[in-house]
Amino acid sequence: MSALRRVVVRAPxxxxxxxxxxAADEDGHHQRATVLQAMDLEETITxxxxxxxxxxxDSEGPGEVPRDATNLVLRAAALLREHSGEGxxxxxxxxxxxxxxxxxxxGSADAAATLVALHRLWGLDLPVADLRELGRGLDAEVPFAMLGHTMHGHGGELTTVLTHGHWTWLLALPEGSLVAAEVLARHDEIAAAVGREIPERPAVDERVLQALGAGDAQLLGQGLHNDLTSAAFALHGGLEALVEAAEQAGAAGAMVCGSGPAVAVLVEDSVHGQEVEAALRGADLVRECHLLRGSVPGAAILEER
Known part of the structure; x- marks a missing residue:
């Protein structure tokens, strides 16, 4: 039994x-091919x-985090407690x-940090792979938040992507919000309306992996891609203007991040990022911005006693 009383963990x-x-299966779930990159904006669990x-x-930004059993922190804790068979x-x-x-x-970072913290606090001895698999049952990206850095994901499987150099992102957030389920539903509606054929098994453009391996921000900027972009634009009136303004301000590339409404703007370095941020703020297109470093480690223990 662990003698620890307190464990602090952060996850990106x-x-x-x-x-x-x-294409969606009979349950409405879509296969996904993704590239994920951890950034130095973290969640912390004590x-x-x-x-x-x-x-x-407690939160540093606007928005409400649920405190009930729907929260991924409590879901992760309950799942690990059930799996351990101990009270x-x-x-x-x-x-x-x-x-x-x-x-x-x-949310995935929250669950990852919780699983790592409680695994240590409770003195459990699960194999790391088992802990990640528990996380996958909560959300497909929880194992990534445990691992961090840059990874290629397909069908729940993760493969490390070797990257070269440093990646600097300007995270730009407009006013307003989007609901992931609504963005996905609109994506399906748009695809059906225009007759777009959706592949059974999507794949990542090899140019993106090459750009990451070469440390080439310009090449990566050209390859940034999100199938949910049109849907996010349709549901958020200011999002398309934000992406266009970032590109016009000299960014290597800009894209809606996941289901939005955050926009990830790829820049050459922090000075370049500050210049792009000034242009976006000057056009009154953002409520907040964060200049971030990409490809950082995953969940890590900060304190235990």
Whole structure:
């Protein structure tokens, strides 16, 4: 039995330089081919021994994080407790920095950090692969938040993408919000309306993987892709203008991140990012921006005692 009383873990949000959707199955789920890159905007979980499972949340940005059993922190804790077969408890505190409901993987990071923290706090001895598989049952991207860096995902399987150099992203958030399920539904409607054939098995453009391996921001910018872009544009009136303005301001590339409404803007370095940010703020297209480094490690223990 672990003698630890407190464990603190952080896990990263992510950008999605490539997202391709396959045809929906009978349950409405789409195969996905993605490239995911962890960024240095993290979620932090503090877990302390307690009776039962309790959650407190504080956030650095707008939006509401649910405190009930739908929250991925509590779902992850309950799942791990059930899997262990022991009546463990914990008081959990979530400090969230990843913008809420913005398509940046904050919920997956929350679950990843919770599983790592409680696995350590409760003195469990699960193989790392088993812990990741538990996370996958909560959300397909939880294993990525545990691993971090840059990965290529297909059908729930993750493969490391070797990258060269540093990646700098300007994360631009407009006013307003989007609901992921509504964006996906609109994507299906648009595809049906225009008669677009959706592949059974989507694939990542090889140029994107080549650009990452070469450390070529300009080439990666040309290959940025998100199949949900048209749907996000249709549901958020200011999103298309934001992407266009970032490109016109000299970004290597700009794209809606996941289901949005965050826009990931690829820039050469921090100075370039500040110049692009100034242009976006000058056009009154954003409510907040974050200058970030990409391809950082996954969930990590910060403190234990």
């Amino acid at each position: 949000g992510r950008v999605t330089p490539y997202l391709a959707l396959g 877990a302390e021994r307690a009776e039962g499972l309790h959650l407190e949340v 463990h408890g914990a008081a959990l505190h979530l400090h969230t920095r990843v913008p809420i409901a913005a398509g940046l993987g904050g």
